[in-house]
Structures are given as structure tokens and as C-alpha cells.
Amino acid sequence: MAITNSMQGVYTVSRLNKEIRSVLEKGFASLMLNGEISNFIAPASGHWYFTLKDDRAQVKAAMWRGNNRNQTFRPANGAQVTVRARVSLYEPRGDYQLIVEHIAPAGEGQLKAQFDELKMRLAAQGLFSSAYKKPLPISINKVGLITSATGAAIKDILTVLKRRAPQLEVIIYPAMVQGKDAHKQLIEKIKMANQRNEVDVLILGRGGGSLEDLWCFNHEQLAHAIFDSQLPIVSAVGHEIDTTISDYVADIRAATPSAAAELISPNSIELHSKVQQKIAALISAFRHNVAAHRSQAVHLQHRLNLCHPRNQLSQQTQRLDELSLSLQQAMINRLHNQERVINNLHPRLIKNSPDRKLTHAKHQLTELKSRLVQQIHQQLSSANNNLALQASRLESVSPLSVLARGYSITKSEQGRVVKSVSDIEKDTLLITELSDGQLKSRVI
Incomplete structure (x- = not known):
């Protein structure tokens, strides 16, 4: 069997990791995940590193400083969260990881993620396109209300209509506007109104509430029922800041139920009414156009991220953070080792202390001094005796x-x-x- 030795198909590890990273980032767009935070670290660089896990698996995640500095929610170990992230690869170790773009507590974050996902999907299907928006009739005589028969919304609408256009006939299609099966009743009433064809326009609405309270207006089946309606529909759900899927699909979106009543009421000046309709259509078209451009911008941003040097910088920053943490730990370990060495050398140092040697030398010096003095005295005494003897001898021969x-x-x-x-x-x-x-x- 012949073996060819061609290096053309042989990868280096760094090249393999780089190409796998490219495949991961191209193959996975921004996605939403639920999980529990563990091993949360926030080094001096300002980036966040943590592990996102469930009961059977875990994945490492990083959130760069530019994304987390505007976060009002501060992650903590053990917190259940929903994150929006893209999949990437940390090339130096070959570990795949999540690059987190947004993080929120589980529950609200999960509903928001479902809302965003459904919004993008329906926008891609064309349900928000201004081309399919039906204009309000020039002459409105009958108005259909699909809302709760006992809620605040119906009272506000009826009050405004009575004040502005008491001649209008109002037909109420009562339905649940909150709860698990509320969307089914809303769909049923839309279909009923279309079958009867007894009104000129429908108002679909309710008063304000939390995202959970308004969730039935974010149902995909309700969105298709609104889109398929032959009657023009005005969506008036919640307060001005509340936004639902029904607002995007409806032909016109009113900020509040009262605003919807004012919008469909005939005005003494017909031109003013037409201007209001054009403005509403323009706002709706602008929003949908902005949504389409935002979607395109997200796509282009993703492509830019794939080739942007910031990715390499982020990888290097993560590596720098790891090395910094490792260096700190190594320094701590080194200090502990040096402390142990010092503690071991201290008894030896005490044992070989110069003080003990000096004390011993002093004793020796004192003893030698005593011996020296004694020796000097002995030598002086001997010298004196010898001198006296020599003097005596000298004296005997002295002139x-x-x-x-x-x-x-x-x-x-x-x-x-x-x-x-x-x-x-x-x-x-x-x-x-x-x-x-x-x-x-x-x-x-």
C-alpha cells in the first residue's frame, strides 16, 4: 500500500481552532439560553467570566465590559438567568464558549427572549410588512370592540366614543384578555366579527399590565388571525410603553385604548383625520422599516464580528485575565512557600545567632584576660627578681x-x-x- 506524505492537508492546532471558531460563529446566530450561574469572576479588566449550567451539562461564558457596563442586573453564583449569546471558541485552549450580549433573571428574561424570537420570525414571514396594512375606512359607522366586558379598557373606549362620536354604533365581542387560554377567545372573536361582517373596524385591546399579563397578545396564532382578518384592526393593548406582537401585526397601533377610540372617531375636519391616518401608517411603516434594517444590521454586525480584530483582542484579553489570575495565585503560593522556609530557618538562625557566639567569645576573652594578667604578674615578678639579682651582681663590680x-x-x-x-x-x-x-x- 502506497503512503503519500503531503503536508497540504495537515493542520496545526492553532489553525484547526481558528477554523472551528469560524464555523461555530457562522453556524450559530444569536440565541437565548436558560441556566444557573456558577464560578462567576469579575477581574479588574471589567469583563465577566462564569459557567452556565443545568442539571446535566455546563458551558463556559464570557461577557465583555462593553456589554455588561449597562447591565442593571448583577450576576451571582446560583442565580437562574436567561442570556442572549453567540457561540464562539477560545482558541488558546480549544474550549467552546458563549459570548454573552445580554443577561436577565429567568422568567422575565425568558418571556422577553420568546417575544424577540417570535417577533423576528414573524417579521421574516412578512406579517409586519406595511404592504399588507389595511387603511381605516373613510367613513366609520360601526365599531367592534374585542376586549373584556368588565375591564377598564372598554370603559375608556366607550367614554371617548360617547364624547367624540355618539352617533357611532358599538358592538362588543367580549373575550378574556389574560390567562392561558385567552388567546383562543381573542382568535374566536376576530373570526366571528369577520364572519358577521357587521362592523367597519375592530379594536383589539385591554388595559396595561406586566409582560406576563399581556402575554396572550404575543401568541403566534393570534398574530396570524389578525393578519388574516378582512376587517381592519386597531391594536390598543396596554399603556404607551407596552408593546405586543398584536401591535406589530395590526393595521394600526394605538398607544392606549382611549387613543384607539380617538383614532377611529370621525373628526369635524376630514383632512385632519386623513393626516392622522397617514401619520399612523407612516409610523407603522417606519417601525417595520426600522425593524427590517435592525435585523439587517444585526446580520451585518455578526459578519463584522467574525472578521473584526476586537474578537482577537477579546480572546487575548481573556487570556490575559487568565494569566493575571494565575500569576496572582502563583505569587500567593510563592509567598506561602517563602514563609514556610523562613519559619524553618528561624530556629536554625536562633541556634546559630551571633549573640551566643559573642557571649561565648566574651567568656573566652575574660578567661584569657585573667590568664594574661596572671602571666604578666608572674613575668613581672620573675623580671623583678632577675633585675634584683643582676643589680646585686652589678653592684658587686660597680666602681x-x-x-x-x-x-x-x-x-x-x-x-x-x-x-x-x-x-x-x-x-x-x-x-x-x-x-x-x-x-x-x-x-x-
């Missing part, structure tokens, strides 16, 4: 001793000892040394 016994020494004026008569002349001055003094004499 002074001879002089003391009655002898004398005669010297010339120059100090020479006169040993013979022939050594002196007449008138020579002589000095005679006696034991107790001198005598001077002159030769005659």
Missing part, C-alpha cells in the same frame, strides 16, 4: 662600690682615667672621684 671601700678614681680634665704618673704633666688639672663627691687638684 662606686670600690669607691665606697676607700678607693678613688683620678681623671684628667678631659675625663681620661689617670693610670700612671707618666700620664700627667705639671699644672695638669686632675679630678678625683670619691664615693661621696669629687676633688680637683693641680700638679705642682
